Amino acid sequence: MQEDQTYIQDIAQHEGREVTLKGWLLRSTDKGKLQFLMLRDGTGFIQCVVFQKAVSPETFDAARRVTQESSLIVRGKVRKEPRAPGGYELDASEVRIVQLAQDYPITPKEHGVDFLMDRRHLWLRSQSQWAVMRVRATVVRAIRDWLDSHGFLNLDTPILTPTSCEDTTTLFATDYFGEPAYLTQSGQLYNEAHIMAFGKVYCFGPTFRAEKSKTRRHLMEFWMVEPEMAYADLDDCMKVEEEFVSYIVQTTLRERAYELSLLGRDTTLLQNVTPPFPRISYDDAVKLLNEKGVSIEWGEDFGAPHETALAESFDKPVFVHHYPAQCKAFYMEVEPDRPELSKSVDLLAPEGYGEIIGGGERTASLELLERRIAEHKLKREAYEWYLDLRRYGSVPHAGFGLGLERTVAWICGLSHIRETIPFPRMLTRLYP
């Protein structure tokens, strides 16, 4: 039987007491007769101090020999220590090496992206990655908490699908007992079936896009939460989005302040993320961009430089609504007075993080949907079930998709999305 273990996250409750910590060596400093061991156990970090005079020769020898990322068990007394990182220190009485690691490749010094990505399974042990993953987990929980407590039923959608949800992007194909099947790129269409049965729903899972995108904002496999609401319009959609995103950001700021500080994140702008968010129409956004010298023609979709320039004009996430219908998916509702506009809305994050949400009102009209499917040259027979949703009790409805990794990158202030998921799937990387 394993002996009792204390977790570093609870260390303050054990001040003055003898505890056993089990973990790995993050780094150490050899001062001769004094050894500093920075121990991590997955829940946190603590410095263990080993004085030669205070311990057995075996323990001191173990403390002197232990290498970076060796697994070890340390017994000692918890002491408040302002000189130590974290404020607490362990006066070690016993150090036992579980396994002595040889030549751990990731040193505390600088490394290149390729080197680290090749060793992603080890890189995850570093402090910065530990902080990011804990933020990610909190963002996931905040997403579920908010939706669960606002009447949304979690109902997941299939990952293997017979057709595309949107016509614009590329699909990963696989063999389904002799038939082609595709990895989902959105749960959207199935969500629309769900709301007609359950009212307000969300799906939350991995989605796949075989786009040959090689940017700081793209992964081939990413996680998306997609809420969808029956009897909701574009305005309802924006209200939900701003409450939802504000809750996610404020919860993370409150619960992950330590992790964000490890990442060196300046949270000043994040404190600002409270409802309401500014709203700008596509028409006005085009005008604003041209005034700012970022030229764009009406009817073009925004690229990364446009999104960045727009977001720079506001100190909060900003809604851009009523994009030209030609820029958006076939199922988008159109504005009755101006049928060239879709009732769509994107949410652009500040600081150049770009679009974190895309969504809007879906068309309730069978006739418009049939026309759009034909215009987009989609296989009509694949969408018969979807058209049924308009035949039997069609209602106005709206929803959106929030990209988890982009949201985490924004909150953490990361320059690339690849660090926001444990094992990113990128254009040229499927390993490890």
Added chain:
RNA sequence: UCCUCGGUAGCUCAAUCGGCAGAGCGGCCGGCUGUUAACCGGUUGGUUGUAGGUUCGAGUCCUGCCCGAGGAGCCA
């Protein structure tokens, strides 16, 4: 897919006009009772991505290929 930049020690990089392959870190040995990516002394460490070519001589110049990074398009 396109544009730009890059590939030299385990890592991060340097190498002048084409002329002896270098440094810091890491590792190893030694020293140090307050280190935070410690410091001090010593030591170890090379098929210069790859295949050709030019040259008395190529890390350096030329051509093909491979790999990576940044950006674009597309999107969350």
